[in-house]
Amino acid sequence: MYEVIAFYVFAVSTTILFTITAMSKNVLYAMSSLAAGMVMISGLFFLLGADFLGVVQLIVYVGAVMALYAFAMMFFDATKDIKERHQNAPLVFLLGGLMAVLFVVMFSAPIIGDNIQALYPYAVDEFGNSIKNAEYVGMILFTKYLIPFEVAAVMLLVAMIAGIILAGKKMDYSLTECEVSDEELKVEELDIAEKLKKEEA
């Protein structure tokens, strides 16, 4: 009973929030409703008994991914509306709709074909001890999905090294103690001053 009510609350609010994300012209509305929708989705995970996934949804999507989006938004005025350019609205509508249909088919086909089975559907193992949700995830990750898990780990390592190489060009000396960077700043200031003078003239 409570679960049904909770499900409808989470489902309806998720839909509404993501609709705002897609429809709003204001970046700030779009970002905050996307983040709030992610929180609502983690509520759905909790309802399904997948506590671990729900918490991971919170930490990864709400805490990290959306915060990175927000960080990219620091570079422009987030309180203004954006003028969107639609060059070919019917094409966008068609492609978007097709993608939506494709996702629904992809995720519902195994359910219709009864091919989805929970590997550990019970909260108790064969000896009668209770197993916790995080332990299920660990067991499945290190048995059935070991190779995808390891491949994902290697990919993340590659991404991390690439990130460090891209960002770390001047990391071996401190910018605040560096006189060269001070001089660069001075040169830039002089350039800006000259430009301003030229514009005034």
Next chain:
Amino acid sequence: MDSTMLPEVTAVGVIIKAVLILAVIAAIAGFGTYIERKILAFMQRRLGPQHVGPYGLLQLAADGIKLFTKEDIIPQHANKIIFAVAPVITAATAFIALAAVPVFPGFTIPLVDVYVPSIASDINVGILFVLGMMAAGLYGPLLAGMAQANKWGILGSARTAIQFLSYEVVTGLSILAPIMMVGSLSFVDFNDYQADGTWLVVYQPVAFVLFLIAGFAETNRTPFDLLEHEAEVISGYVTEYSGMRWGLFFIGEYANMITIGVIASVVFLGGYNDFWIFPGWLMIIGKIAFSFFFMLWVRAAWPHVRPDQLMWLCWKVLMPLAVINVVITGLVMMII
């Protein structure tokens, strides 16, 4: 949790627990401002608030009246909805995080025979839930800074994003080593693991120190309070806020300080187990109070750090230390 050992947890018990948490923490958060000002004053050889009531105790009421009656200003070009929602996010996430934290040991109310559990909601991934909720708390300062159409606000929210994202890594990695030792994510298991009287801080001193440092950064306390650093960015993300909207940020910050205190007490300092002649509830209150006092002590003792020092500390000192700590813990556990 073994349901045979403990009395059944009823909905009434959970509701009583939730009201208890809200009442106690909100009261402490209010009273904390008085304690903070008094302690800071004594450490700096001043007197602190002393004019309103005996020893300035009623200063709290005076501050409350001021906050409630102050004019509520929303800047002209601000995004009004987000501007209004942001303080609520800070306060709400701080209190939601407290739902999965054990504040007192479970007890039964004598006459009506209602069992009040030690945690309002004992989900078996409690630690991750609290960390996730505190991570979601970064949207309060972030949206506040971005919605107010003020450059100081934008600077404050940029600092929020950097500081919280970076120090979440340290919090997670430092608490990973105790999680490996206990083998569970539930706070109750952490408490029971230390029931024999050996606190986890004895095995994990490095993790404890790292967690405390990261906790200071995540609660925006003084060595790392760059989000609202007066000398650099006026008030950062709270520049345009006044009255009760500002008060909500304040309550959220104090609730987060208490949450960090509870996590430190339960995970590293023996939780709510009885100790010698002291009962468990007294021990946990004492530990939380000490960690609260510790935060004020640090504020009186240390100056701010610069933003680049903050990042240097996080990525070049704390994170490698945390990773090494995790690896060594794993090796020792494998050998023993």
